[in-house]
Amino acid sequence: MSKNLKLGIFGFGVVGQGLYHVLEETKGIKAEILKICVKNKHKKRTLPMRYFTYSKEDILNNPEVDVVLELIDDPVAAYEIVKAALKSGKAVVTANKKMVADHMTELFELQRKYNVPLLYEGSCCASIPIIRNLEEYYDNDLLSAVEGIFNGSTNYILTKVFSEQKTFDEALLEAQELGYAESDPSLDVEGYDAKYKLCIILTHAFGLFVNPEEVINYGIQHISAFDIKIARERGYKIKLVAKSRKIENKVVAMVIPQFVSQKSQLYKVEREFNGVIVEGAFSEHQFFMGKGAGGYPTGSAVLSDISALTYKYKYEYKKTKQDSGLQLSTDIVIKIYLRFDHSVSIDRSLFDQILEEYKALENQYIIGEINFTKLVESNLLTNNNVSVILLEHEEED
Numbered sequence: 177m178s179k180n181l182k183l184g185i186f187g188f189g190v191v192g193q194g195l196y197h198v199l200e201e202t203k204g205i206k207a208e209i210l211k212i213c214v215k216n217k218h219k220k221r222t223l224p225m226r227y228f229t230y231s232k233e234d235i236l237n238n239p240e241v242d243v244v245l246e247l248i249d250d251p252v253a254a255y256e257i258v259k260a261a262l263k264s265g266k267a268v269v270t271a272n273k274k275m276v277a278d279h280m281t282e283l284f285e286l287q288r289k290y291n292v293p294l295l296y297e298g299s300c301c302a303s304i305p306i307i308r309n310l311e312e313y314y315d316n317d318l319l320s321a322v323e324g325i326f327n328g329s330t331n332y333i334l335t336k337v338f339s340e341q342k343t344f345d346e347a348l349l350e351a352q353e354l355g356y357a358e359s360d361p362s363l364d365v366e367g368y369d370a371k372y373k374l375c376i377i378l379t380h381a382f383g384l385f386v387n388p389e390e391v392i393n394y395g396i397q398h399i400s401a402f403d404i405k406i407a408r409e410r411g412y413k414i415k416l417v418a419k420s421r422k423i424e425n426k427v428v429a430m431v432i433p434q435f436v437s438q439k440s441q442l443y444k445v446e447r448e449f450n451g452v453i454v455e456g457a458f459s460e461h462q463f464f465m466g467k468g469a470g471g472y473p474t475g476s477a478v479l480s481d482i483s484a485l486t487y488k489y490k491y492e493y494k495k496t497k498q499d500s501g502l503q504l505s506t507d508i509v510i511k512i513y514l515r516f517d518h519s520v521s522i523d524r525s526l527f528d529q530i531l532e533e534y535k536a537l538e539n540q541y542i543i544g545e546i547n548f549t550k551l552v553e554s555n556l557l558t559n560n561n562v563s564v565i566l567l568e569h570e571e572e573d
């Protein structure tokens with residue numbers, strides 16, 4: 177019988193504590209916690225103090241520790257821990273999407289060089305097993321798109337604002353209190369968190385190593401009461417959607433709010449749930465839904481990674497070997513709703529086609545088709561008096 181894996185944990189916040197309880201309840205798992213490294217010496221802990229250490233060496237230099245679980249908030253310190261652990265031959269599990277997205281190339285190389293696995297299912301959409309599915313199940317299918325709701329906090333906020341008439345700030349506070357939001361919630365609200373997850377997914381879906389700075393993230397901070405009224409009148413909800421689509425040898429990726437109709441599977445994804453639509457040539461549309469934030473859903477993904485390590489699982493990054501010559505691009509025509517006020521003048525020639533225009537004293541909008549490259553270059557996405565919301569193309573309905 178194989179021995180129990182000995183775990184050294186960094187961080188005992190929402191995810192760390194969630195994992196602890198998940199581990200406690202999961203009788204079959206061959207793993208036990210040896211040490212938990214935390215920063216704050218004054219914080220009251222819910223476990224006996226023999227578990228805790230304040231020195232990272234107690235885990236990194238401990239020959240008994242087989243697996244390092246990196247569950248801290250700070251992506252820079254997290255990267256140092258993960259690097260040191262991999263170099264010392266310890267397997268690593270992390271849920272830190274920014275750290276993984278920012279260092280995907282280095283992390284890929286470290287795994288090769290030291291022949292140790294790094295697993296990070298918990299970094300993308302918490303309880304939804306999307307990475308392992310992209311790696312294993314969709315390893316040969318010709319994927320054309322992976323998209324969906326990748327951030328629980330913004331989905332929670334939009335749900336509460338839409339269905340319960342809460343204010344944005346009230347809903348954000350709740351998302352923070354429930355442990356869904358990042359410690360800097362602008363990472364959620366401005367679409368960075370969803371983008372980091374999208375970048376990780378781009379590696380496992382299309383074999384691309386992408387610097388997150390190359391991907392446009394447009395968050396929910398521009399959405400106004402007027403935009404919500406328009407959505408309601410037309411039977412839509414607004415969702416923050418992360419999108420990646422392969423078009424010939426290009427992959428277009430973005431994070432942007434979208435009007436979602438009842439026909440879309442994303443319409444019913446509410447609160448902290450996430451939803452991922454995978455589109456392949458042969459499998460066609462498939463839809464995954466599950467809790468995308470919170471200690472237990474993320475803890476369950478970390479647990480699944482620990483379990484995978486007990487049978488020596490590692491990512492093979494299969495898509496990166498398929499040498500498809502794919503390039504990241506913004507060259508796609510999208511249909512948008514562009515709302516602006518009297519302080520903004522819009523160059524209508526930016527649009528390939530204008531389908532609808534509305535003008536009143538305070539708000540004006542244009543619905544039309546525009547090349548995403550032109551939209552990005554126009555700087556409208558950085559204008560605080562403008563709101564851009566994607567519309568589904570009719571054929572996608």
Ligand code: HSE
Binds near residue numbers: 328356364470
């Ligand atoms: N802040 C993240 C979210 C946590 O709201 O989705 C899970 O990654």
